[in-house]
Amino acid sequence: MAISSTTTAKEQEQQEKKVAIEFFHIDMIPDAMDNMKWTTTAKLMRHWFSIKPEFAFTVQSRRIALNTDAVKLPMSQVNFDIIKMSWAIQYEQVRTGIDELRRLWKSAKGIERLKEQVNKSKFTDEAEVFIGYSEIVRELDANVQVNILPIGSKFDTVNEWYGAIGNTTLKVCVRGKTNRVDGENVFFVDKLGFYLKDTYDFVDEDTAPESLGIWSKSRVLDKKVHPYICQHIFLACGVGWFVIIQVLYRSLTLIFVDGRRNMG
Template sequence: MSLNDFQRTNAAGPDALYQLPQANSHTYSPTDTPAKKVIVQSLALSRLPGAMRSMGWHTAAALMQRWFDSPAWAMPEAWKVLKTQPAPLSLKPAQCDESIVKMEWAMGYERCREAVDEAESILATPNALKRLQALLKSAGWEGEGVQALGSRSMSALQMDAFSQVNFVKFGTVWNSLDDMYGALGNAVLKVGVVGEAFTEVNPVTKQVRYLFHIKQVGFYIRDHYDFNGLQYLGTWTEDRVLTKAETAFTLSLHGQVVLRLKEGPLAAVTNGDFRDYRDKTGKGGDFVIYSDVLWRNSGQIIDLGVWA
């Protein structure tokens, strides 16, 4: 599925847009005159993907449009906890997207490039070695002969199941408002390996070393697209999200008046608005995100340590 598949769809049809509540406020006034009431025109929640495209946020828009176009489904919180995540290969197509987020796009952002460099540096940490040993045992290796692991033809989802060894978290609330912020926010970059395990015997001591030759390294993003919990998602107009400075300005009563005159419909959006949309329309399906895989050649040989 390409990004173009999401460009011209409408979440609930042009006659069934879910309107966010109108914003009412009062201006300050001298005590001898009544306060003035200001009504800020409400914004249809399903207009947000269009606003994202207007800003050039095509990946964020595609992810949100997929959510709008999907049958209502709320992701269990347990799916977001490492120990209780479902097995990658158990995910149904409706619960997982592998087509929208591309590593070529993600590598255009410094925070992702830094995460890739960090992930490449932690292939032989104690946790990574423990994970690699477990993967080799699952593949049938008993510490003798040669055992291949992984393949360059694997998707990110397959790599997550069979050869992922470590991960790095990246992204913070302090990042600039950009396409990656809108698409992923805080995300996880995972790293997997393709290569083979083998043994080497010291001719003098006869001690056996268990080694792994990393031929290629694969990097990919795994994230959750859901609207659980309490989170403020920005103040939006039909064309864009307000900057952080502008958003702070709208917190003042007079700020709402100025923005109403300049921008037209606007709304402060939260996770709860999306849950309300789902309840009222029967649309809005959460999903797991997998990117494609960024491959790098390697030649590193790592010591697997004691084989137990």
């Protein structure tokens, strides 16, 4: 518990007003997530805190990480065990995205990408080529991914999906083989696979740090309250809005983060 002091003027006399503030730190968020039954999200954030050595994405390095050959990514910066598709598919963004990507993956760009992936496997007219039979997602992403679909939005409902992922990239990969039919090379699709590839970062395209929401030790506020919060932020900007929000909402704290685990 800390004491925040301000001064007010009344009848030309300076009076000190003391307000008790219970400060909330960013590494306390996983405990609040646990309290809300956001177990996957809490596990993901704790993993982020545990990474050694620490590193921070920039806009450029994030783009490189998302677009580079997944096999070449450092294992210390990759995790496959926390976010599972069996968990993600509970959420509408993923279910709807899979339905849409299943329908659209054979676009002109998708077919062109498939040809590139087949050619990488040393395809010849004389021999069948089987691709996509690995069970290692890094290899699937590097060698048989054929199309993508952005899903999620910053305007989505605040729930565990929003806390863990928010907006991300849904990808589709193929499993199948080439063959010759009537003198033509044909690719037979055996199965489609859907997966997510994302970076756990708080890098925003804007110059301002990304908001993690308004938190207490037990919960995060939903977005129905945010417009009212924002009124106080704009009115109080530069004159202690952090303190004002905590007083108004009983130790609920507006948290920004810059990607290096620093809170503002």
